[in-house]
Amino acid sequence: DQQVKQNSPSLSVQEGRISILNCDYTNSMFDYFLWYKKYPAEGPTFLISISSIKDKNEDGRFTVFLNKSAKHLSLHIVPSQPGDSAVYFCAGRPTGNQFYFGTGTSLTVIP
Amino acid sequence: ETGVTQSPTHLIKTRGQQVTLRCSSQSGHNTVSWYQQALGQGPQFIFQYYREEENGRGNFPPRFSGLQFPNYSSELNVNALELDDSALYLCASSLAARQETQYFGPGTRLLVL
Numbered sequence: 001d002q003q004v005k006q007n008s009p010s011l012s013v014q015e016g017r018i019s020i021l022n023c024d025y026t027n028s029m030f031d032y033f034l035w036y037k038k039y040p041a042e043g044p045t046f047l048i049s050i051s052s053i054k055d056k057n058e059d060g061r062f063t064v065f066l067n068k069s070a071k072h073l074s075l076h077i078v079p080s081q082p083g084d085s086a087v088y089f090c091a092g093r094p095t096g097n098q099f100y101f102g103t104g105t106s107l108t109v110i111p
Numbered sequence: 112e113t114g115v116t117q118s119p120t121h122l123i124k125t126r127g128q129q130v131t132l133r134c135s136s137q138s139g140h141n142t143v144s145w146y147q148q149a150l151g152q153g154p155q156f157i158f159q160y161y162r163e164e165e166n167g168r169g170n171f172p173p174r175f176s177g178l179q180f181p182n183y184s185s186e187l188n189v190n191a192l193e194l195d196d197s198a199l200y201l202c203a204s205s206l207a208a209r210q211e212t213q214y215f216g217p218g219t220r221l222l223v224l
Contacts, residue, residue, distance in 0.1 A: 004153070006153075032211050034211065034212075036215075041217065042217050043115065043201055043203075043215030043216050043217045043218055044154070044201070044215045045215070046212050046213065046214065049211055049212070089153050089154070091153075093211070096167060097144075097159050097166060097167045097210060098156045098159075098167055098169060099144075099156060099213075100156070101146075101153030101154045101155070102153050103151065103152055103153045104153055
């Protein structure tokens, strides 16, 4: 049962442009969402989070938007840099301590 | 500040064998979670340990078991290995009070033949 879905396995963006990564979820009980970035041969690195009581959270070049009615969140990276090339996972948590991860989107930023 | 470390980095086992994977949590973190990441999938939650007690479990059979030690390091044990157990096993540590933010280790790549 895939409760978090990332329907785009890959995304290519020109350096300096905006990258938009999307994530859909099915569980309306999720109260917290996170985005992780993963480089090859490394563990996922925490990027940004958002509570379900908010609809936007911003941290530097990274902004996460949450649309609870649509059960959709997105990560915006502006401007995109070559070092942002990685696999991005979104994750959601219902009340409790178990996070459900999506299958990831591989972002390539072209110099 | 030392990050999360895992050992070994790679492991090859045969079906039916048992395996133990190890994780040292980040300094000051008392909560460890284990995840299984199969090829092309996202990490799947196995279980979490907080102060040496299991504190939540995902949809994994009892042959997946764990331990947490007084220094908060942790082990994941898998008995009666199956081919489908081949995956990257990740551990993540966190402060229980801020467990939204987890810090992951690099993982152990297990291959079951």
